[in-house]
Amino acid sequence: MxxxxxxxxxxxxxxxxxxxxxxxxxxxxxxxxxxxxxxxxxxxxxxxxxxxxxxxxxxxxxxxxxxxxxxxxxxxxxxxxxxxxxxxxxxxxxxxxxxxxxxxxxxxxxxxxxxxxxxxxxxxxxxxxxxxxxxxxxxxxxxxxxxxxxxxxxxxxxxxxxxxxxxxxxxxxxxxxxxxxxxxxxxxxxxxxREEWRVPLSLAVKTLEEDRRARRQRSASCIAEMLAGMISLRVTKRLSSKEDAQSHKASLTQKYQAKLRSFEQKGRRAIEGIYDYHELKCREKEIEVLDEDLFSLDSWNIWGLKRRQLLTTGAASGALVGSGVDLAVGGSSLLLGATIGSMVGGASAWFSYNRIADVKMLGLPLGGTELRVGPAGNINFPYVVLGRALYHHAAVTRRTHAQRDILSLDNATETASARSLPEQQRKKLEKVFTQLRNTEDNNADPTLVDRLAGIIENIMEDSDRIV
The missing domain is CATH 3.40.50.300 (P-loop containing nucleotide triphosphate hydrolases)
Structure with missing residues (x-):
């Protein structure tokens, strides 16, 4: 045919x-x-x-x-x-x-x-x-x-x-x-x-619809891998007992910032490639990845959760940690661990609103110290990154290949931010995010990444239905 x-x-x-x-x-x-x-x-x-x-x-x-x-x-x-x-x-x-x-x-x-x-x-x-x-x-x-x-x-x-x-x-x-x-x-x-076109074009429409779903699925996996890498990222430097850790703190923090920036940029280029945009030029606000300010506070206010949502999310995250305490003592704590974890998690979400990751000094078994930045402990951080990724994905998928102007990502919409997600979806996300924060050696569990990709794909499907 x-x-x-x-x-x-x-x-x-x-x-x-x-x-x-x-x-x-x-x-x-x-x-x-x-x-x-x-x-x-x-x-x-x-x-x-x-x-x-x-x-x-x-x-x-x-x-x-x-x-x-x-x-x-x-x-x-x-x-x-x-x-x-x-x-x-x-x-x-x-x-x-x-x-x-x-x-x-x-x-x-x-x-x-x-x-x-x-x-x-x-x-x-x-x-x-x-x-x-x-x-x-x-x-x-x-x-x-x-x-x-x-x-x-x-x-x-x-x-x-x-x-x-x-x-x-x-x-x-x-x-x-x-x-x-x-x-x-x-x-x-x-x-x-034309009669002879009816069948091939019907098949073409069906194939294009299936292809669109497949690209969306690949995009969700791409964003999930990017998020997992950014959340679990740790950057370390070994120091001898004679070296001053304070003098290396700034350079190590800059290295951490650069890696976060690279994760997001590579993720965006991958999404554009999935949708066959190989000549696409982007105009983006300069991404300032600072320890206390990622993408600027204004950007966090647009992309991340509101403080009330943060408190709820932080409480849920803390409860997950506290439940681990309850299980460790065979439930004899009468769920006190979950209660305390919820209180601590909620407070952490509020007071760490502008912080991404801590800089820590860890003692080494054979002497000296290790300076470490990461993982990203800020509860709002993954929602900011996810909101920006979903907005970029929507901008790419709604663009035609006839558009030759620069893809502008300067402005955001309320529907693209994480705060517009239903509470049930935020709860599912937070369970995965909490586990990713505890990942060792910058090596996220593939099962967790797949679970995160499934949640993101559902979010994308809901967004497409609204459009």
Whole structure:
């Protein structure tokens, strides 16, 4: 079963290449405001796991549609002759240097490609477009008209009235902002135009949905691994008995900060790679990882839990530790350990609000000391990191491959912060976070990481449903 081929055609600078980039999920498609950037047809297959689902053809824009149509009308007396005349036009002018763009864009159509005709709905309708639309009709290929919104003004209704005279299906489709479900709806619409496309495009839609779920699952695992690494991170330095530990404290703290920063940056680049954004440039606020201030206090106020939530979470975390005391004494403490742990945990959450990790000096069996920074004992820390990771993931998944502006992560939303998570999810997270803080040798238990990934994936699914 061959993959359907769609040629994206229209006037120059109406967003054809942007449509191709979005539907092919390919940020290598060249997009420019300069007319004539696309001079030759380029094929962009949409692949999932190496299997081609459909192919988009980026084409040059019409240049002299009226002259082309006049040539064709002079040679076709009946509708039955029109398709053959289109082929005759391409054969007659292919190597003459005349009507170069028209020959190039008509080539895939005479070979059977479906038509995606793109116009800019922010510009007024004009009669000069009618020659283009009539030529496309003459090809006899199934077609859809897409009203792409490039500017702020809207002439959608007058365009819709004109386009409906030539095309069976007319859709408003913004290549830059089209969400995932909008792209799937467009594929489903194309499946209605030609019988032999119905099955392959239905399979393509199903495959793309499954692929989306698989990418989300991989992203959740990636964020879980990043979080586990950041929470359990310990940086150490052995000192002789003659060395002053205080003089090494600042440099070791800086090393700890740099490793935290590296964890987050690598995690973000991995997420972008999962969604095939290989050319994405990000603009982010400088990440200041300080012992008492991670991402700045303002950022913590946006991404982390509120103090009331911190007290509840800290109490729950302390209760987990206290329960260990109860179990150790066979329950004879009458759950006093859990009560004390809850009180201490709650107080710790309040008073360590601006601290990430302690710097400790540990004695070594053979003499000397070991200076250690970490693990991240601040209860709010993983929620801040998780909130930022979820926001970045949402920004990437809702972005199309036609967007070429810098991905800005300067601003946050309330729904992206950890404080918006239901209490039940926070409890599940805190159980895992507490165990990760007790991890030895910067080596998190894979079972814990998998459990954390499952919770994060559920959070992502809930967020997608809301959107």
């Amino acid at each position: 061959s993959a359907p081929v769609f040629a994206v055609v229209g006037h120059p600078n109406k967003g054809k290449s942007s449509i191709v980039a979005t539907l092919a999920q390919d940020d290598s498609v060249q997009i420019s405001l300069i007319p004539g950037t696309t001079a030759k047809c380029r094929h962009f297959p949409m692949k999932v796991d190496g299997e081609v689902q459909y192919i988009l053809v980026d084409t040059p824009g019409f240049q002299r549609a009226r002259q082309v149509l006049a040539w064709m009308k002079a040679r076709a007396t009946t509708a039955a002759e029109r398709t053959a005349v289109v082929c005759q036009f391409v054969e007659s002018h292919r190597d003459t240097g005349k009507f170069v763009d028209e020959c190039e864009l008509l080539e895939p159509l005479i070979k059977g490609a479906g038509i995606l005709y793109v116009i800019d709905g922010s510009r007024p309708y004009g009669e000069e477009y009618e020659a283009e639309m009539e030529i496309l009709q003459w090809t006899g290929q199934p077609s859809i008209a897409l009203i792409n919104m490039i500017g702020q003004d809207s002439y959608i209704e007058e365009w819709r009235a004109a386009l409906s005279q030539y095309f069976r299906i007319v859709r408003v489709f913004n290549a830059v902002t089209a969400e995932f479900h909008k792209r799937l709806e467009l594929l489903k619409a194309f499946g209605q135009l």
